[in-house]
Amino acid sequence: MKTSLQVLCKIMLLVATFMLFSHTATAYTTIESGDTVVIDEVIDDDVIVAGGTVIIDGTINGDVIVAGGMVEINGNIEEDLIVAAGDVQINGRVGDDLRVASGTLAIYGEVQDDVISFAGETVLADTGYIGGDFSAGSGEITISGHVGGNVKASAEEITIHGNIGGDAELNAEEINISPDASISGNLEYRSKSETKIEEGVVGNNVHYSEMESHKDGGIVSSLISGLISYLGLVLIGLIGLAIWPEYMENIAAKTSESPGMAFLTGLLVLIVAGILTILLFVTIIGIPLGLILLTTLFVMLYVARIIASIWIGRHLLSKMGKSTKTMNEMAFGLLVLLLASAIPVIGGLIYLAATLIPLGNIYMTARN
Incomplete structure (x- = not known):
């Protein structure tokens, strides 16, 4: 090497x-x-x-x-x-x-x-x-x-x-x-x-x-890109845990309750939000609302991955007999998620599930 x-x-x-x-x-x-x-x-x-x-x-x-x-x-x-x-x-x-x-x-x-x-x-x-x-x-x-x-x-x-x-x-x-x-x-x-x-x-x-x-430029670039992605998500996670610690932990705890329903709900939310965004961008008067909706959707997708990472980290660390703080569970789970997502074919499915299940739980919690 x-x-x-x-x-x-x-x-x-x-x-x-x-x-x-x-x-x-x-x-x-x-x-x-x-x-x-x-x-x-x-x-x-x-x-x-x-x-x-x-x-x-x-x-x-x-x-x-x-x-x-x-x-x-x-x-x-x-x-x-x-x-x-x-x-x-x-x-x-x-x-x-x-x-x-x-x-x-x-x-x-x-x-x-x-x-x-x-x-x-x-x-x-x-x-x-x-x-x-x-x-x-x-x-x-x-x-x-x-x-x-x-x-x-x-x-x-x-x-x-x-x-x-x-x-x-x-x-x-x-x-x-x-x-x-x-x-x-x-x-x-x-x-x-x-x-x-x-x-x-x-x-x-x-x-x-x-x-x-x-x-080796391609390999180095991939390493740097992956590290930037990881650190960026860690930063978002630290800010989220500092501002809404109980909310994020509560949503993370629901990940294993009804994952199938949460996945379908998250998929539906993503599809509907995408259609609404396109419709808003078609009309000049709706462009500001479309930008707001698109920004909100991107933020929710990132937050969803952070929530999934908390659950993954907590689940894996508990299996290892380790008890640690939520931020460490989030960082560990996020690293596992990013590594798993790099697996050909199945990695994309894992990343999709880790995004849509928390997104569905976020929507159902907000609706209730």
Whole structure:
């Protein structure tokens, strides 16, 4: 297996594993969601927060899970931080691990242990500090600060100006290593062409291999697409569980009650909604209503998959003798659902059932 593919697989596995099983605390302080959520106090507990904009200026003596459009950490988080957001900026301090799925990630402050990032752009500024290992999959990665451990990164472009205390494994079409950079261990990199590396920048051995993008580009693209789909649904699920926890759990519990009736109801809802949308788009005056109906339908389809994932995760984990929180059941069930849907022919049927059964239950619950 090619090196870049190995890194992507490791990143996918690490992100999925940490998001699934790293938080089994029995109590959380759930912060109400909203357009803007600001935490400027000391909280001696684990925290879950969702909002359009989330700003943490205070101190949280526990783990933190955040879902939002923009997340800014200016205060102190003493334990782990998990973020699924559009833009993430770390100006303060994270006392343990940081795991991020976002459009952009910028670290200006400190992360005392490992960082796992899957983002469109990842930046470790010159003031940024990572005490442990740094694993990243991004479109563009810039390391200007200090990484105490190893670096494993895969991107279209990687630029290093800072210091890496361990080994570096880099995979990108373009790799730039500044003469001011420092890599204490070994450097193993793969790109389209060799990179000019000044003497003394790398402490030990340097190994280069040529990238043959035309051979594995399709596989890499599929992995990235699948991971983006998974993380996007996890984000929707975290927001949904933060806003309507009891409602989503109640709908999930009904999945096994009358699955046949729920499936037919969901199919009927989908067909009727599709016909109504087409009819509304035919007339100019009905276009706004058609857009609203179409948007609502897409949202309900995504929510239905999240609900199915809760049921799948809870059912499978209970069979394994594990008891965990709803968000972990959702993330695990979602991973299983996406993997099952990749099976030829039968996978499509599984995904269809996992969508229509909850959709039918949502409609029947709303009607009653």
